[in-house]
Amino acid sequence: MNTFTHAQHHHSLNQYISGLAEGINVSFEFFPPKSAEMEETLWQSIFRLSTLNPKFVSVTYGANSGARDRTHDIIKAIKQKTGLIAAPHLTCIDATKAQLADIAKDYWSNGIKHIVALRGDIPAGQPNPQIYAADLVTLLKEVADFDISVAAYPEVHPEAKSAQADLDNLKRKIDAGANRAITQFFFDIEKFLRFRDKCVANGIHAEIIPGILPVSNLSQLERFATMTNVHVPNWLTKMFTGIDDDIETRKFVGASVAMDMVKVLSREGVRDFHFYTLNRAEMSFALCHTLGVKP
Template sequence: MGSYAQGIDALNQSISELKDINVSFEFFPPKNEAMEETLWKSVQRLAPLKPSFMSVTYGANSGERDRTHDVVKRIQTETGITAAPHLTCIDATADELKQIAKDYWDNGIRRIVALRGDMPEGMTEPVSYAADLVELLKGVADFDISVAAYPETHPDAPNAQFDLLNLKRKAEAGANQAITQFFFDIEVFLRFRDRAAAAGIDIQLVPGILPVTNYNTLLRFAGFTNVHVPNWLHRMYEGLDDGDQTTRNLLGASIAMDMVKVLAKEGVRDFHFYTLNRSELTYAICHILGVRPE
């Protein structure tokens, strides 16, 4: 009984240390009615947690861009939560981007996640970078702009120093915040934060947290995003029955919570969750971390 009580006390102490934690959530636009229903159930479930903002990803084709616009406007109108569309510059002209930005501003959207975007097949050198997009957006209106950061280096970057200098250019162009690619090695993030500070990058670095709901999907994501999956994480999923989703969810929640707790002790207070349009695991993690409806 004593050890159990000590364990509860330790858990409560650990949670009490997580004061002033701020969260934000990322979604992607739905492609069919079933996915749309899942998305809005997740938005409605997570909105009472009062996140700093909810972001919506942005596809390369015009149909998905329109869906992003619609989702963003609906989130902000129906929930009152700040909505932040992703916007990419690789597949649009400057005039098109200015018009999109003006439309967002006129509809009360004040935050944008500015990205270069995936290069089309055959293109070896982008004609514009995210820093150019940040500068363009600031020329339209005084948006709060988040950009991407890569603790383990962007897959297209020739080296880590090039990647870091690119982040510095985005900050100097007017970005307010950088959201990192997901990661699992906390030391990688902390070293990246130190390198960014040494390079004179003074914008906020927000860790991107991916709650693992599907191990195979994680491996696929990690493969094309240049994210290292540590051996300890591989071992956690060894021997699990493919149909044992309950245990997999518990593992995913445990990994994410441990990461947030350690990072919080290192002074991090803002976390961005990649929800994959599912609310269950993210909501449970936030609840345990003390982020709850008011």
Template sequence: MSYHAQHSNTLNQGLSELKGDINVSFEFFPPSTPEMEKTLWKSVRRLEPLNPKFVSVTYGANSGVRDRTHSVIERIQQETKLTAAPHLTLIDACDDDLKLIAAQYWSSGVKDIVALRGDVPAGEASPQRYAADLVSLLRSVADFDISVAAYPETHPEAKNAQSDLINLKRKVDAGANRAITQFFFDIETYLRFRDRCVATGIEAEIVPGILPVTNFTQLKRFANQTNVTLPNWLHQQFSGLENDAETRQLVGANVAIDMVKVLAREGVKDFHFYTLNRAELTYAICHTLGVRGEA
């Protein structure tokens, strides 16, 4: 049975009791064109009044993307009141370089980091270092607030779900403050994963990563890359809307709002939104959760 059927009564009750106890965070990526840069900063300004816990900025293995990440972080620090949390990966960087980057971040006032292994370039051997090693390295530099990644449907490279869970425990035991999940659309998958984390002794918060959908074709590509299941009901929701962007926007908002309502009822207090540098849907979902902008 889908979560829609199971939780229909829950959805109808609203979220009136969720006053002031929901935390949100947002992910952005560094823009590669002037037009994308305008969209990014318009979105940052739109979401800033919601007072997120932090905003993260993605980080690539090549130096050009790294530089853009650093410049976005710098501007967020200088021009907004937001807490910036850069992604940091250990692929294509030695420990000394990573320690230097971490020390520079700390001295410039960046105290939050999203620590990731990073994608292995095609044709290269399996890595010898993992995100848990990066967490330990960051802890050796300063007392960062560290987020790591979690995979309710298992990391594409993991041997199995249990080994993936053990890897997450290593990251938390190394000093991670929270785990942010890959995006998902099956509520039960997240809830079962959260239960398994508790049973494994993982005490850190498992923050659901929410991806508001406006482009289903793009979503299918993301899902294929990341081992994420797209339920039949989601395919049906977007069926026939390939050339109807306005209706896709409304459907995407409805899907995400339903999800966060159910998750909130299940005790989730922290949400991380993959904004894709656009603010509209994320702002609407936060409004529904009771996260409101400053007057």
């Protein structure tokens, strides 16, 4: 009986997904490459995923000037080469308000009007920044009417004093003018759904977009999860046990997990998904295909 019910559940989900395509929006995150080989992989991924007409693509941002320059250059190149809405990450780390305003003005004058506003990771040994993400949102809105995304944490930011303090901070960012929040990656769907409900209960009515990380490398995932306070469930660890040297099976397992997640989230009313691509197109492309998003 349980097996039959489980099969019925999957059949129901698949039927539901098959009629969804027109209502689904996707976006993709990339990071600046550090070598010529990585740059080639990045552009292959950007061009392939651009065929899915994403709502926007974002590019992460480092704390030093060299990494910043790479982000600026890639963002402008994406817009020029693909016509996509390209959204740079912008952080408060190691920058004055005047410098941030200048960067924002340069983006706006180059037609870059969507920014992902973040506090940013504080490098070891550096003092706390002068301003935080909510202040950055205010600053950006003073420069121009940017479309602004901010970060949200279904499992609570590692540095937050409490879950409520974290929600209060998210509300400050939305109240300052942010248009939407994109979550840290997660694997516990119930935690995301409870978080979404808590946002509404706390007067946060902006869209909360789930961040989806297609996984194919468990050790890499565990490293990311440790840094970000994300719980890696035992069932996920078990799925990757014994296949360390089998790349293709790891990709299949990771894609299967993420596909189940997007199917259930779609059933729960989620229409926008943000994929952390790690600069590789294959798994994100397959996931979008499952959602019915096709070239």
